[in-house]
Amino acid sequence: MALATQNFGRIIMFDGPDGVGKTEQVRLVEQALREQQYDVYVTRIHGGTPIGEKLREVSLSDTPRTPYTDLYISKAIHAEFAYDLRQRRTAGTICLVDRSPAAMWAYQVKAGGLDPNLALPIIKDSFAMFNADAVLVYEAGLHILKERLALRSDSKRDYFENRADAYHEYVIIGYAETERLFGTTLVSAHESIEAVHAQTMGIIQPLLPAHAQ
Numbered sequence: 001m002a003l004a005t006q007n008f009g010r011i012i013m014f015d016g017p018d019g020v021g022k023t024e025q026v027r028l029v030e031q032a033l034r035e036q037q038y039d040v041y042v043t044r045i046h047g048g049t050p051i052g053e054k055l056r057e058v059s060l061s062d063t064p065r066t067p068y069t070d071l072y073i074s075k076a077i078h079a080e081f082a083y084d085l086r087q088r089r090t091a092g093t094i095c096l097v098d099r100s101p102a103a104m105w106a107y108q109v110k111a112g113g114l115d116p117n118l119a120l121p122i123i124k125d126s127f128a129m130f131n132a133d134a135v136l137v138y139e140a141g142l143h144i145l146k147e148r149l150a151l152r153s154d155s156k157r158d159y160f161e162n163r164a165d166a167y168h169e170y171v172i173i174g175y176a177e178t179e180r181l182f183g184t185t186l187v188s189a190h191e192s193i194e195a196v197h198a199q200t201m202g203i204i205q206p207l208l209p210a211h212a213q
Helices: 022-035 050-059 067-090 102-111 116-130 142-149 165-182 193-207
Strands: 010-015 040-044 094-098 134-139 185-188
Touching: 010 022, 010 067, 010 102, 010 193, 022 040, 022 094, 022 134, 022 193, 050 067, 067 094, 067 102, 067 116, 102 116, 102 165, 116 165, 134 165, 134 193, 142 165, 165 185, 185 193
Parallel strands: 010 094, 010 134, 040 094, 134 185
Antiparallel strands: none
8 A cells, every 4th residue: 555645645445345335435435524624536446537437338338248358448447547546646635436456356356257367466556556545345245235236226237236146245255355465454334334434434534644634
């Protein structure tokens, strides 16, 4: 992770299986940091730039392809996006990013069956490009994820969310491995939204530049 520099902003990434509630946590953190008068920029790693948004449309479609294709689509998105994000941090902005390179390990490798020896250096390179100050990975059991996904209409469920239970089980396992492999911070999402938010702020608050408090 990045070394905290007092006058810089921060890059904080939020990740976890579909349905875990990470996007809601991004929203709550944004609200909390704006109340503290921080300059906050909210974006998503799977998109984030004009070309990235076009590639995102392809990756979320039901177009048949191999996990290798998804991996390289993600890598292309990251390559375009990382420079912009680092510039914003240098300017003092707190960047909150929905998803991280950890998703490639969970979805393409663990659930998709991609060769880990091929994927690992590519994913590590993506982490290095962003050099995030923190990557929070939210964890929850499959039954919780299914309950939350069931609240969404079919029209809002994408290519990955509509996969079988066994696929999502592997995603969960893959995310758990990211702490050891990439230094992510695992956060339990089994409790209420408010309790998870309290955990999240307990991790993020000490990382923030003191001059803006």
